[in-house]
Amino acid sequence: MDESVQNEYFELLKFKSVGADPACFRDCVDCASWLKRWLGKLGFEGELLYPDAPAQDASAPRMPPPILFAERKGDEGTPTILVYGHYDVQPADPIDEWKTPPFEPTVIDGRVYCRGAQDDKGQFFAFLCGVRDFLAKDGAKPTIKVVLEGQEESGSEALESMALSLRRKLAADVLLVCDTSAASGMRPAIIAGLRGVSHFTVRLKGPNRDLHSGEYGGLAPNAAQAIAELVATLHHRDGSIAVAGFKDGVEPPDHDELRAAEVSTPSKEELESDIGCEPVGGQIGKTLVQRVSFEPTIEVNGIHSGYGGPGAKTVIPCEALAKISMRLVPGQTPRSAFEAVRRHLEDNVPRGMKLSVEDYTPGAAGFRLPLASPLFRLAENVLSEMDGRGPVFVWDGASIPVVSAIREASGAAPLIVGWGQAEDRIHSPNESYSFVQFDKARDWALRIVSAIVG
């Protein structure tokens, strides 16, 4: 990678653009402004968009990070290309598990270590560098639109709420997204489906204060024990989900989808050496590919109550919370899944506790794309030129909540190809992205845009 590109990349990474954290709002605005200027140099007209009144309700009491929309008019009769990415990143904690400062890009053995080095700053920026390479060439230029949001890691609420009102701006023929992984061994992967995601917070309140566990032990209900018992009711002992109605309407994969998905799913051994323990999540009796690609999940992202410090504090905690996210598959709507879980929680409130379910963020439903589309054929050819093995089709367990919203608003056909690898450790301490991956993403952008223009 030439030095000037690396300098730009590192400048972008240094912004602490944690979209979920109100304390980082300023960093998000600065990051979006930096990108607007960067695109401006390529002839894009950019603007920072903020949601209007309707989005400012109880579910979004604070100003969300801005959405950068930029457009570069192209020649008559060329298709319109829409590029989506997100400049927000996951929080850096647990900070003390980082070997290098989380917002200080550090190169070790050809990898850049930094929060956002891959997800998604590294991937979309590499892609935009490829677009710049394309624009530097002779030949017809399509109209290119870029939408970069700052809330993807926390539900994309603003962009989703605005998507329909932005119909005219977003209208395009193809939607290009670089925010996913290649198959193991960097074999190219085309996303044929994504799971949806929703999240919320569960809070239990019991006594009016933390209580002495001797004076009140046996008398007062314990919020820490209660949250444990409540959370434990969400799954059966075999790992299957115990929430009535949660899986109603789920559309199972057909035979072609299951077979194609097997190709790109890592083996039990690969997984075990990656995560450092047996891959025993999900339901006993289902295959790995079923569990990660075609089954929904209810995941406890955090549980907190009472004392956790050094020594002991022998209290009966009065309050507890659990942060919960769900991965959704076609046939489930975020609302129907959430209502099923809420009903379950309300039906299982432990004795003496008051339940509240807070901060529900609908996110988006999951979707699957038709395997036999012209766009998929075009992408298959380009990717076969880049890699003799040709691409695999992936039904990714992860989510890009807004893609379905943008897809609907823009009318564009999504083409989702990214160059992540498991060792990038996105969402974890010591996230990284290699120069090799960066250059692949850049080359892919140059080639696919060229191919689309024809």
Added chain:
Amino acid sequence: MDESVQNEYFELLKFKSVGADPACFRDCVDCASWLKRWLGKLGFEGELLYPDAPAQDASAPRMPPPILFAERKGDEGTPTILVYGHYDVQPADPIDEWKTPPFEPTVIDGRVYCRGAQDDKGQFFAFLCGVRDFLAKDGAKPTIKVVLEGQEESGSEALESMALSLRRKLAADVLLVCDTSAASGMRPAIIAGLRGVSHFTVRLKGPNRDLHSGEYGGLAPNAAQAIAELVATLHHRDGSIAVAGFKDGVEPPDHDELRAAEVSTPSKEELESDIGCEPVGGQIGKTLVQRVSFEPTIEVNGIHSGYGGPGAKTVIPCEALAKISMRLVPGQTPRSAFEAVRRHLEDNVPRGMKLSVEDYTPGAAGFRLPLASPLFRLAENVLSEMDGRGPVFVWDGASIPVVSAIREASGAAPLIVGWGQAEDRIHSPNESYSFVQFDKARDWALRIVSAIVG
């Protein structure tokens, strides 16, 4: 209360003597040194004691707060009185729930608000002020020994390990302890029994890092879900303890004990207005007095895993911990109860998790004292002079782990009378102690020491 006493009391309260927190070690030493000087003015010879090598093993890797031992030789032929108290206090968190600074004594409506205002700085200091009043009088003076430790809130490990080697120092006829509550309405209460206490930390480790809940959801085991499911196995749905062998050998109370205990146990209504929720802890079908005085408990003091901050972090947590304490009754030993729980935890380790049980602190067994002892008669008379209603006998659900150890080492008969009330909120934010309570404790000390000397 005269101003000079209040100033001394407030000086004592300002020491951040959180014995469980290594960061507060210096404050503990300063606090003990202050008390040594204070007793010195009354003619006590004092010394700060630290455990010797044997206690410095893996279970106590750091230097514990010092034990203050002070002795004032008395006249020939008088009984020897041993006074026990603890100058350490519970941690102040959750800090932000304090209406006044936790280590800044603040007087509101005749109550002193401060961590330790009651438990136990306020109670033992009021008692020592009564001892000073006694010493100021004419007449025979007994030998008085004072032992004040700095680890009561976290298991009294140092003093317990040293008790036997301190036999000669501690040898006494009567052991006076002011670290408990009066019955509701400040009716005097003599402790006829205490529950024991032990505590430990449970840790689960699964994946080698926090994982992306989309990429790995359905594949990787979740430590937050696992700790919830593990903790939930400790109790049956009716609130009874589900740990095999935990209650083996428990000695049920006899009829006199049960009847006497009923007198001092608050009603369901009193409890509910005190704690702000239904008193539905413990086992359904047992009475309040059974549950708090004669039944053991397994209490979750804290549970922590994964993300708990603003917004969302959709991770699969890789690690989780639960801090657990047990209240024990006669017939259980700390070791037998702990081994039963450990076996239970090992038998129920969730799939994909590694279990470790850490920081086990044996604390002490529970005990019950004979109702018809001469010392109890003497105390009954004194307390009947102080309050026409006379004393009640209480089998306190709380613990003073070292009392049994000191009792054994000193050969003294324990007389445990304190002046706490539920509204003091010990162990909770906004702990307080009223001047009325302080003066009662001070008067009690003057009267009972006089009566013992006869």
